[in-house]
Amino acid sequence: MYAGKFITLEGIDGAGKSTQLAYLSALLQQKQQTVVVTREPGGTALGERLRALLLDQSSAMHPETEALLMFAARREHIDKVIVPALQDGSWVVSDRFTDASFAYQGGGRQIDREKLALLEQWVQGGLQPDLTLFFDVPIELGLQRVSAMKTxxxxxxxxxxxxxxxxxxxxxxxxxxxxxxxxxxxRQPVNAVKAEVASTIETLCAGSRL
Structure with a gap:
């Protein structure tokens, strides 16, 4: 048990996580919470270097190499950012965490789920988010949004x-x-999604007696 809370945002590319991440951070700050906003892969100096490698279109690698690099970045992230912040009573809000590995490396790359579960246990022990918001969107819409935003x-x-x-x-x-x-x-309008995020956070806060 930590003094702070750990919230993660998940979803396929184009699901609108970035917009909701900014909204959630502001919402928690309005509730007088200290908020640490971070992301995966990344979050630390080493993690950001690994992120650049993992996202680079020219970085060809074996799927298991990709998974191991993701968990290596996560080990640093937990040690340097997440756990210290939670111990200090901060609320950590992360754009992706381990659920993304089960989705992208497990589902997308088709890596054996048992291998990922072993890495999960090894790297994070009993650490799990207090709440994960999964922004679900049809594949076609997500890809359409991504192609309109950036390379x-x-x-x-x-x-x-x-x-x-x-x-x-x-x-x-x-x-x-x-x-x-x-x-x-x-798929809902942005304000409708924000309203659902706010409602979910209210429930978590009520359970925390804030």
Whole structure:
């Protein structure tokens, strides 16, 4: 048990996580919480270097190499950012965490789930988010949003069948952990999504007696 709370945001590319991340951070600050906003892969100096490597379109690598690099970055992230912040009573809000590995490396790259579960236990022990917001959006809409915003990175340039496996893996993970993972329909207008985020956070805050 930590003094702070750990919230993660998940979803396929184009689900609108960045917009909601900024909104959630501001919402928690309005509630007089100290908020640490971070991301995966990344969050530390080493993690950001690994992120650049993992997202670079020219970085060809074995799927298991990709998964190991993701968890290596996560080990540093937990040690240098997440746990210290939680111990200090801060609320940590992260753009992706381990659910993304089960979705992208497990579903997308089709790596054995048991291998990922072993890495999860080794790297983070019993650490899990207090709440995960999964922004669900149809594959076609997500890809359309990404293509309109920027040049796709190494993951975003994958084919639709890759992202279907990713989305299916996310939904399976949500079914496995229904108490932690809250599914939000990201097809809704931005303000409707924000309202659902706010409602979910109110429930978490009420449970924390804030």
């Amino acid at each position: 796709p990175d190494r993951f975003e340039q994958e084919r639709q069948d890759f992202f279907r496996r990713v989305r299916d893996a996310y939904l399976a993970r949500a079914c496995e952990f229904p108490q932690r993972i809250h599914i939000i329909d990201a």
